[in-house]
Amino acid sequence: MIKVAAVIGSPRNNGETYKNVQKFELRLKKLDENIDFSYIFLKDAHIEQCKGCGVCLAKGEEYCPIKDDDKNDILRRIMESDGIIFGVPVYSLHVPALTKNLLDRFAYILHRPCFFHKSFMSIAVQGVYGDKNVIKYLEEFATFSGFKVCRGFGITNTIFSEEMKKNDKLIEENAKRFYQHLMSPTPSPGIYQLMMFRWIRSSKPYIAEDCPKDYQYFKEKGWLESPYFYDIELNLIKKIIGAWADRQGMKLGEKIKKQRMIKVAP
Ligand SMILES: Cc1cc2nc3c(=O)[nH]c(=O)nc-3n(C[C@H](O)[C@H](O)[C@H](O)COP(=O)(O)O)c2cc1C
Known part of the structure; x- marks a missing residue:
């Protein structure tokens, strides 16, 4: 059924x-x-x-x-x-x-x-x-x-x-x-979806203090390292774009972390 x-x-x-x-x-x-x-x-x-x-x-x-x-x-x-x-x-x-x-x-x-x-x-x-x-x-x-x-x-x-x-x-x-x-089986993600995933997941470790549940969830699912939410093979172009989006996510995470440190500084 x-x-x-x-x-x-x-x-x-x-x-x-x-x-x-x-x-x-x-x-x-x-x-x-x-x-x-x-x-x-x-x-x-x-x-x-x-x-x-x-x-x-x-x-x-x-x-x-x-x-x-x-x-x-x-x-x-x-x-x-x-x-x-x-x-x-x-x-x-x-x-x-x-x-x-x-x-x-x-x-x-x-x-x-x-x-x-x-x-x-x-x-x-x-x-x-x-x-x-x-x-x-x-x-x-x-x-x-x-x-x-x-x-x-x-x-x-x-x-x-x-x-x-x-x-x-x-x-x-x-x-x-x-x-x-x-x-039909779930298709490979489009560029936008892939970029969003990599951007969001790469920022998670930096905002783990603000959103501990997200960090824990992504960690448990193996999403902090995986190419995408689910098992897929990425072609070379998607691999390059994914790595670029990872770096953007880290930059964003670092920025959020810095802002928090400035806010809580005496
Ligand atoms: C409060 C209200 C607001 C509505 N706003 C719109 C609208 O912005 N654009 C539109 O095309 N129809 C609008 N309609 C019409 C409904 O979209 C339409 O009648 C629809 O089929 C209602 O579905 P329903 O019978 O399942 O509630 C509105 C109807 C109501 C009652």
């Missing part, structure tokens, strides 16, 4: 977002009846608002003062899935507060990514304008948190049958693309 979970980020369970994701589900299941497709409705989840203390970033998520809400259940559902769909309406040119709230609670995952080898796709449902902003934001979040990202798409609501047909076609095409993505 291939497990796909769709996070519905709308405050309406039976709204346009859900209807469109249901169509996507049908198309996906037509391609493979072994797909176990489930829903995570953020409207029904109890997710407290992030208090902004930053403890999860520095010390670890286990020290988060918010206990006993549904954040960890959602995380578990994502971890158990092979693919994740974020179905999100456009509200005021961005994601609705419900969705943003969950992602704020997941902020520490941007520091300590964990969603490797899982396919991610966003579906943004809009009245007129803003889907691209939403897709860009969600894809950036997904990339930094480790997902293999399959390009998302937008749906514009309509009452006209010709446009409805176009939307259905779009959903069908994108379901096919997502299915292929789901079935």
